[in-house]
Amino acid sequence: MSQLVASELSCIKQDRVLFDNLSVTLSAGQLVHLRGPNGAGKTSLLRILAGLSAADSGHISWQNQSLGSDYFTQLVYLGHKNGLNLTLNAIENLYYWCAQHGVKISSAQLYDRLAALELTGLETLPVKALSAGQQRKVALARLWLKPAMVWLLDEPFTALDIRTIGMLENALNNFVTQGGAVMLTSHHVMTSAVGKVQSLDLEYRW
Numbered sequence: 001m002s003q004l005v006a007s008e009l010s011c012i013k014q015d016r017v018l019f020d021n022l023s024v025t026l027s028a029g030q031l032v033h034l035r036g037p038n039g040a041g042k043t044s045l046l047r048i049l050a051g052l053s054a055a056d057s058g059h060i061s062w063q064n065q066s067l068g069s070d071y072f073t074q075l076v077y078l079g080h081k082n083g084l085n086l087t088l089n090a091i092e093n094l095y096y097w098c099a100q101h102g103v104k105i106s107s108a109q110l111y112d113r114l115a116a117l118e119l120t121g122l123e124t125l126p127v128k129a130l131s132a133g134q135q136r137k138v139a140l141a142r143l144w145l146k147p148a149m150v151w152l153l154d155e156p157f158t159a160l161d162i163r164t165i166g167m168l169e170n171a172l173n174n175f176v177t178q179g180g181a182v183m184l185t186s187h188h189v190m191t192s193a194v195g196k197v198q199s200l201d202l203e204y205r206w
């Protein structure tokens with residue numbers, strides 16, 4: 001079974017210990033809701049699990065190996081910022097993201113994915129001309145474009161309308177049912193639409 005295992009992680013920011021001795025396992029078929037007050041360290045933990053920043057101590061493995069290309073090819077990380085180039089349009093943003101991630105994709109597939117997210121007609125506008133929710137949808141489109149085993153999602157529901165929240169909930173449920181593993185942060189209560197949810201609570205430490 002595929003597993004992301006973090007052992008005895010610690011993270012210190014501006015002389016404040018956000019967490020220490022934190023061990024967590026994320027397995028296939030599991031959805032973990034990472035919860036906690038503003039500033040508790042949720043984003044910091046997700047970034048460490050995504051290999052984007054280093055823990056101050058501890059170790060992370062994927063399939064019993066240190067994080068490397070085997071892991072990164074199976075990972076989709078979405079930060080709380082969208083990671084879009086605002087001067088490029090949605091098609092260009094997703095095309096370059098796919099290329100970076102080794103995903104072969106046709107222009108027709110990109111148009112179809114944007115249509116599924118109700119962005120028809122907006123595909124070739126610079127992303128800066130889209131609304132906050134529309135920009136979030138472009139970022140989220142990546143979930144459907146890259147075959148992956150792990151999703152690490154920082155506030156994925158932010159700015160989405162109710163229909164798109166439903167779409168994302170279904171996508172999460174399907175992904176986990178098919179053996180994917182998800183850790184996400186959200187200040188909202190998870191509904192039953194996402195399936196079985198486990199919680200991991202970070203407290204704010206002074």
Ligand SMILES: Nc1ncnc2c1ncn2[C@@H]1O[C@H](COP(=O)(O)OP(=O)(O)OP(=O)(O)O)[C@@H](O)[C@H]1O
Nearest residue numbers: 013014018036037038039040041042043044045080
């Ligand atoms: N690059 C950085 N440099 C200095 N301090 C940082 C940095 N990134 C985060 N911090 C600090 O670490 C703490 C935790 O931040 P983090 O973004 O992980 O919290 P969070 O739990 O995700 O909060 P929120 O719910 O508001 O998104 C905050 O006090 C923040 O100021």
